[in-house]
Amino acid sequence: MIEKSTIQKEIHLSGIGVHSGNNVDLILKPSYTGQILFRRTDLDNLEFSLDSKKIETLSSTSLTGEDYKIQTIEHLMAVLYAFGIDSVIIELNGNEIPIMDGSASPFVQAILKAGIKLLPEKKKVIKILKPFIIEEKEASVSFYPDSDFKISYCIEYDHPAIQRQELSLSINLKNFVTEIAPARTFGFLKDVPALRAQGLALGGSFDNAVVLDEKKVISGPLRYTKEFVRHKILDLIGDLSLLGSPILGHFKAHKAGHALHLKAINFILDSPEFWVYDEKSFPSSLMNSADDILKPEEK
Numbered sequence: 001m002i003e004k005s006t007i008q009k010e011i012h013l014s015g016i017g018v019h020s021g022n023n024v025d026l027i028l029k030p031s032y033t034g035q036i037l038f039r040r041t042d043l044d045n046l047e048f049s050l051d052s053k054k055i056e057t058l059s060s061t062s063l064t065g066e067d068y069k070i071q072t073i074e075h076l077m078a079v080l081y082a083f084g085i086d087s088v089i090i091e092l093n094g095n096e097i098p099i100m101d102g103s104a105s106p107f108v109q110a111i112l113k114a115g116i117k118l119l120p121e122k123k124k125v126i127k128i129l130k131p132f133i134i135e136e137k138e139a140s141v142s143f144y145p146d147s148d149f150k151i152s153y154c155i156e157y158d159h160p161a162i163q164r165q166e167l168s169l170s171i172n173l174k175n176f177v178t179e180i181a182p183a184r185t186f187g188f189l190k191d192v193p194a195l196r197a198q199g200l201a202l203g204g205s206f207d208n209a210v211v212l213d214e215k216k217v218i219s220g221p222l223r224y225t226k227e228f229v230r231h232k233i234l235d236l237i238g239d240l241s242l243l244g245s246p247i248l249g250h251f252k253a254h255k256a257g258h259a260l261h262l263k264a265i266n267f268i269l270d271s272p273e274f275w276v277y278d279e280k281s282f283p284s285s286l287m288n289s290a291d292d293i294l295k296p297e298e299k
């Protein structure tokens with residue numbers, strides 16, 4: 001059996017929201033309910049859980065209800081997914097998860113420091129049984145049965161600094177921490193006025209995004225040659241966490257984004273003939289769990 005898990009200690013982080021431009025304090029608290037719960041302390045401690053039917057995908061993945069919103073949840077959600085943390089309270093005094101440096105590494109470092117605690121509750125895995133493809137114009141997301149959790153992503157931009165980038169890998173914690181988490185979000189300078197007119201990218205800067213002009217990256221050196229496609233994989237992991245369980249299957253995305261990711265997720269949740277809950281087979285992401293990564297820190 002593989003147990004559900006929470007964090008050992010509270011985590012306090014704060015920073016600006018890339019879209020809202022608001023400064024937000026974020027506290028992650030251990031919880032024993034086996035669920036991920038959001039709490040807005042600025043809205044009378046209003047609580048809500050993840051729900052793939054209450055998601056907006058305008059430049060980021062946002063959880064929305066009649067009287068609340070939490071923007072840009074995807075990078076933090078990807079980290080919780082990679083560490084196998086399925087029980088935690090995410091407390092915020094504002095409407096957006098801080099963007100930090102544009103990558104998921106600050107959340108990874110905070111969780112490595114806090115440590116993981118196993119709970120006496122079994123995890124179940126979503127095991128993909130049959131392939132399917134969701135297409136929209138030139139973009140697609142498809143999924144296939146597999147003995148592990150894998151992602152293959154391909155992006156194509158008509159931009160000399162990006163062009164075509166492809167990467168395929170098993171999403172275990174080690175790969176996530178070294179290959180995916182440090183990759184930063186990116187944006188094009190020419191899109192900024194239109195985004196700001198929609199109330200987006202108000203907190204975006206060279207400190208929290210890879211910024212490109214018409215020809216090149218203008219925000220400093222990249223962290224990887226294929227940083228762009230790596231970040232798209234990070235976004236997809238964060239979005240797939242909306243399925244609510246670890247995944248056994250191979251997801252392939254081509255020129256996709258948050259909206260198409262979400263379409264695939266809702267298709268899966270609405271199509272139980274394509275998958276089954278399994279308590280016996282697990283992806284490598286859960287087999288090597290936090291121990292492999294935590295041990296070097298403790299030495």
Ligand SMILES: [Zn+2]
Pocket residue numbers: 074075185231234235
């Ligand atoms: Zn992102």
